[in-house]
Amino acid sequence: MDFEQLQAQCMNCTRCGLHEGRTNVVFGMGNPGAPVMFVGEGPGQHEDEQGLPFVGRSGKLLDLYLDVVDLDREKVYIANIVKCRPPENRDPLPEESDTCLYWLRQQYKLIQPKILVCLGRVAAQRLIDPKFSVTRQHGEFILKGGTWFMGTFHPAALLRNGGQKPTALADFLALRTKIEEVCPELYRGR
């Protein structure tokens, strides 16, 4: 199955109860051939309405951090742990995440990223370590199955707690260093 076929299948998914309240499936966006992938938690209201990940204020903040390290949405791939919006923006339930991870796993297999950045606790605890603490372990790179995983703050959390913005910026600068180390081609021709 190629990436377009995967997306077409996902757009009709009813595997978990979150399909009942969604406006759009938020499959992901960016370059499916990108060596760097970002994974957040799940769609919020604006994402659900537009069918795109990280739009609205938190998306603008993410774009700012990407820009600081000479990245943009065309150079990376952005997805979420769950593709449909949980009601009231609650955390996805474990069974919802477990079910929806099928799609993320297929995306991961096709993209084969060299670096995967988890945006926030929910993604980091699912993909790096169930006990992952963003406060204590943000910015650390861990090699798993040939991919470097790193967890940092979710942009929405940074909007709530602006004091962590410089720390998140340092994580993105560390990301830049890791890109130069493992996939410098991403920066060629900039």
Ligand code: SF4
């Ligand atoms: S959240 Fe994921 S598993 Fe649940 S219906 Fe949406 S796409 Fe399917």
